[in-house]
Amino acid sequence: MARLAVIGVGRIGGEVAYLAASLGIADELVLFDTAPDLLKAQVLDLKHTGLDIAISTDKHEIRDADLCIFSAGMPRDPSVKTRADLLLANLPATRSCAGMLKGFEGILVTVTNPMDINNYTLCRSTGIPRERCIGFGGQLDSSRFDLALRQRNIPGQPSVMGEHGEHQVPVFSRLDVPVETQTREEILRELQGSSMDVIKGKGGTVFGPALHLARLARMILKDTGEAAICSAVLDGEYGLEGCSLGVPVRVCKEGIREIAEWDLDAWEFDKMADAGQFVASLCTQVVT
Numbered sequence: 001m002a003r004l005a006v007i008g009v010g011r012i013g014g015e016v017a018y019l020a021a022s023l024g025i026a027d028e029l030v031l032f033d034t035a036p037d038l039l040k041a042q043v044l045d046l047k048h049t050g051l052d053i054a055i056s057t058d059k060h061e062i063r064d065a066d067l068c069i070f071s072a073g074m075p076r077d078p079s080v081k082t083r084a085d086l087l088l089a090n091l092p093a094t095r096s097c098a099g100m101l102k103g104f105e106g107i108l109v110t111v112t113n114p115m116d117i118n119n120y121t122l123c124r125s126t127g128i129p130r131e132r133c134i135g136f137g138g139q140l141d142s143s144r145f146d147l148a149l150r151q152r153n154i155p156g157q158p159s160v161m162g163e164h165g166e167h168q169v170p171v172f173s174r175l176d177v178p179v180e181t182q183t184r185e186e187i188l189r190e191l192q193g194s195s196m197d198v199i200k201g202k203g204g205t206v207f208g209p210a211l212h213l214a215r216l217a218r219m220i221l222k223d224t225g226e227a228a229i230c231s232a233v234l235d236g237e238y239g240l241e242g243c244s245l246g247v248p249v250r251v252c253k254e255g256i257r258e259i260a261e262w263d264l265d266a267w268e269f270d271k272m273a274d275a276g277q278f279v280a281s282l283c284t285q286v287v288t
């Protein structure tokens with residue numbers, strides 16, 4: 001039996017609960033949201049699917065979940081330039097999540113932006129070991145990178161490391177062909193703006209994040225040991241610490257099994273160092 005808890009069942013949290021139930025990834029759901037009418041509606045809508053899934057709304061049961069997805073808090077609208085700008089607005093939700101997870105022995109997946117900083121904050125403030133604190137965003141960024149590469153007929157395996165935000169690091173050196181700096185910078189700029197194009201058109205990103213999150217939930221709950229880019233609290237990997245950043249990991253039911261240290265080229269290495277500095281400086285502001 002796999003129990004999935006979701007804190008914040010709005011656009012992303014609601015969709016991932018639905019996908020996890022409909023794709024047979026979870027057998028039980030524990031759903032929580034501070035908006036009672038929305039919570040009630042999400043539960044009812046899920047029940048109307050006729051899927052055979054137990055649903056609890058008792059927040060005390062979150063602690064007993066195998067996997068908890070934290071997707072509570074404010075999303076961006078077009079007036080919010082970067083994900084990092086959501087830090088203070090989402091701090092109350094992050095702190096309340098930390099309170100609910102005292103004694104939690106499962107895997108925590110953080111979605112709420114700024115995701116890397118929130119993942120680091122939750123790891124430090126709950127005492128949950130870093131292997132069990134996974135930040136979600138790298139799979140989504142890598143998929144967006146894939147689209148940008150395919151539009152330019154550039155072959156290879158797409159991976160985006162670094163911050164889930166402005167300081168993201170598309171890894172060009174592992175593609176099948178060399179890519180010159182000017183094209184790299186052009187693609188990077190495109191990636192930095194890609195989610196805002198969706199937000200402007202339909203109010204928020206849903207399909208991409210929810211499906212990749214469901215895949216991540218499957219990796220964890222089904223113990224697949226698959227490789228993915230996820231945000232991990234770093235302890236010297238890539239020469240960085242005091243932050244959480246997107247890095248190549250293997251994911252299993254114990255969380256992050258290993259962090260791979262890829263040989264980055266100079267362009268990527270510098271961008272990764274900038275990402276580490278940026279995220280670490282915000283982490284020190286919120287983790288006391």
Ligand SMILES: NC(=O)C1=CN([C@@H]2O[C@H](COP(=O)(O)OP(=O)(O)OC[C@H]3O[C@@H](n4cnc5c(N)ncnc54)[C@H](O)[C@@H]3O)[C@@H](O)[C@H]2O)C=CC1
Pocket residue numbers: 007008009010011012013032033034035038071072073074075076086090092093094096097110111112113114115136137140164204205209
């Ligand atoms: N890491 C990633 O790749 C992605 C991250 N996000 C982020 O996920 C977060 C959620 O986005 P959406 O679902 O679109 O927003 P939303 O507004 O649809 O849902 C957020 C939900 O959180 C609830 N909430 C607020 N404070 C809460 C608290 N303290 N405890 C429990 N529930 C609380 C709200 O009532 C609301 O239902 C945002 O921060 C957004 O930026 C969104 C897409 C992708």
Ligand SMILES: O=C([O-])CC(=O)C(=O)O
Pocket residue numbers: 075076083113140195196205209
């Ligand atoms: O851009 C945003 O605010 C939402 C998000 O993190 C994404 O879709 O990657």
